[in-house]
Amino acid sequence: MWNEYSVGLALVMISAVIGFLALLREQDDLHRLLIIDLVEIPSLAIIALLGTDLAEALILPGLVVGIAELLALSQIYVTKEGLRKRPVRGLHIEVVERAHAPVIIPALLVGYGIVLSGFTGGAVAALGAIFFVISRGSTDSYELVEMASGIAWAAWIASFFVFMFFPQYWYAGVMGAAVGILVKVAAKMTLVGSMWGEAE
Amino acid sequence: MIISRISRFISNFDNLLALFAGACAVLAVLFVLFLPLPYSEDQLYPKEIDESSPLYPYERGGTPFERADIHVQYPENSPFAGYVTAYLTPFSLALSRLTPHAGTTIVAHPGGILDEILYNTRGLDTVVETTILFIAFAIGSYLFRKGS
Amino acid sequence: MIGIGGQPLFMLPFGDIVLYFTPFTLTLFILALVFTVLVIISKPERQIDIVFGGDAYLAKEISISEMKFRRFMAIACGLASMGAMVTGDIFDFALFTSLVGICNVGIVAAVKSRHVQNAAYQYGLVAMSATVPLFAGAAIVAATTGTLSILELALPGATKVPLFVKALLTLGVMGEGMAPFYAAKAEMFRAPGAPYVIMCSLSSLLIFLRVIEVVLTV
Structure with missing residues (x-):
């Protein structure tokens, strides 16, 4: 009774064993973090082997948990090693003046993110916003972004309660949740992406 | 003594991840051996x-x-x-x-x-x-x- | 449903995810609730180093912001433990357990000592790799039995979960609740701030107790 599911499970488990063996041998702290990020992919693959619509809905939490822990641990690593941004001196090479990237790329990304909405849209829109911040070098109004993220969080929780206690208003619930999660994920990812670059 | 050696290995938290990864790898190998689910x-x-x-x-x-x-x-x-x-x-x-x-x-x-x-x-x-x-x-x- | 937890006293349905309160889970829930209230109202301790052979002693200064942050993390950890105690869904349990794990990292990581931060980092690595067996176990439960609800799996006619899948779940919870293993060396407890650090141990103990109930029931 070697069905397709068992064959797939065997392949994924073997790749997980390879990853864990690498983890067993590695001594360097940073490399350990990177290998763990790699080892998490087999766990997503095992969820995907389920092959139903439920699997697609379960992959998203699994992926987000991995990203969140990677984010926290990398910041702990930076603090523990005492890494700081050190300006490089003594290099005087003539370079062509840096030009701004065209605004059309972030605009397209943010626009497509708003069309998608929800988690996926939030991630795409955040990519556009990070690109804009990096290419323009503007770092102001973080408080505004944080506040938008908090309000969006509240909107999403309100939509959850609408679904649970007033299911006849499902339309308001799905719109509130889609917009709330879009803004929340986009804001948080943008902050993460831009904050880390400007440590001074 | 073997026990004191084991306890010294476990008490060093740098070895903790290696220990856990080893346990995961052993369990995954056993899982494959008992596989058809x-x-x-x-x-x-x-x-x-x-x-x-x-x-x-x-x-x-x-x-x-x-x-x-x-x-x-x-x-x-x-x-x-x-x-x-x-x-x-x-x-x-x-x-x-x-x-x-x-x-x-x-x-x-x-x-x-x-x-x-x-x-x-x-x-x-x-x-x-x-x-x-x-x-x-x-x-x-x-x-x-x-x-x- | 006749499990080791007893008959459910009442249930709290959130769609497919049903929280259930048996005498067992209710006891653990109340324990987590009481400790969370204690964390909210208690004042943190000051740590004092005493020099041997002399009269000198040194009170360690801890900033208010650090204490506020650690209290926040301890409260979040208490709430996560409460959720993990009563949830009736295997995947939801896995999510609550990883929330407990990352809160435990947060409680310790705020301490301004390189030694303690190194311990927090190593523990965080274990907690992160523990999500692999945890989520894999939950997904295989869904594939082999066709449901994730513990209440459905506890019914007499339900398909039984294979033994190795239970082992995966248990190993995952062991990784997330690794904090008590540190008690041997007391690295984590060298961190000042009494009630917050104890929350690490308590939450790990609670998720251990709960996973035993889950594994014996399904």
């Missing part, structure tokens, strides 16, 4: 593939503002399950009439089976998941501000 045919939220649909690969099986037929765990707890699955926004309706290749864009737009599961029937999962993201962000930003 039955796959239950009676799954929740089964996936149907209809390649001719403009919504492919996420055909919904219903028209907007009517209930689609989905297999949830506790139908009595979600009396309105199925409405979000069948819903198409005007934009995605237009998109589905325009081209048969935009199914993935349409499913990410509000409405559809994934929104139904993530927001409605398994909404608590999403609450916990965003909380994990929030806690991790709080740790990161606290350490970042302290360091600067």
Whole structure:
């Protein structure tokens, strides 16, 4: 009774064993973090082997948990090693003046993110916003972004309660949740992406 | 003494990850050896593939503002399950009439089976998941501000 | 449902995810609740280093912001433990358990000592790799039995979960609740701030107790 599911499970488990063996041998702290990020992919693959619509809905939490822990641990690593941004001196090479990237790329990304909405849209829109911040070098109004993220969080929780206690208003619930999660994920990812670059 | 050696190895927290990874690897190898597992045919939220649909690969099986037929765990707890699955926004309706290749864009737009599961029937999962993201962000930003 | 937890006293349905309170889970829930209230109202301790052979002693200064942050993390950890105690869904349990794990990292990571931060980092690595067996176990439960609800799996006619899948779940919870293993060396407890650090141990103990109930029931 070697069905397709068992064959797939065997392949994924073997790749997980390879990853864990690498983890067993590695001594360097940073490399350990990177290998763990790699080892998490087999766990997503095992969820995907389920092959139903439920699997697609379960992959998203699994992926987000991995990203969140990677984010926290990398910041702990930076603090523990005492890494700081050190300006490089003594290099005087003539370079062509840096030009701004065209605004059309972030605009397209943010626009497509708003069309998608929800988690996926939030991630795409955040990519556009990070690109804009990096290419323009503007770092102001973080408080505004944080506040938008908090309000969006509240909107999403309100939509959850609408679904649970007033299911006849499902339309308001799905719109509130889609917009709330879009803004929340986009804001948080943008902050993460831009904050880390400007440590001074 | 072997016991004191083992206890010295365990008490060094640099070895802890290696220990855990070893345990995981051993368990995974045993898992493969005992493998053929039955796959239950009676799954929740089964996936149907209809390649001719403009919504492919996420055909919904219903028209907007009517209930689609989905297999949830506790139908009595979600009396309105199925409405979000069948819903198409005007934009995605237009998109589905325009081209048969935009199914993935349409499913990410509000409405559809994934929104139904993530927001409605398994909404608590999403609450916990965003909380994990929030806690991790709080740790990161606290350490970042302290360091600067 | 006749499990080791007893008959459910009442249930709290959130769609497919049903929280259930049996005498067992209710006891653990109340324990987590009481300790969370204690964390909210108690004042943190000051740590004092005493020099041997002399009169000199040194009170360690801890900033208010650090204490506030650690209290926040401890409260979040208490709430996560409460959720993990009563949830009736295997995947939801896995999510709550990883929330407990990352809160435990947060409680310790705020301490301004390189030694303690190194311990927090190593523990965080273990907690992160523990999500692999945890989520894999939950997904295989869904594939082999066709449901994720513990209440459905506890029914007499339900398909039984294979033994190795239970082992995966248990190993995952062991990784997330690794904090008590540190008690041997007391690295984590060298961190000042009494009630908050104890929350690490308590939450790990609670998720251990709960996973035993889950594994014996399904």
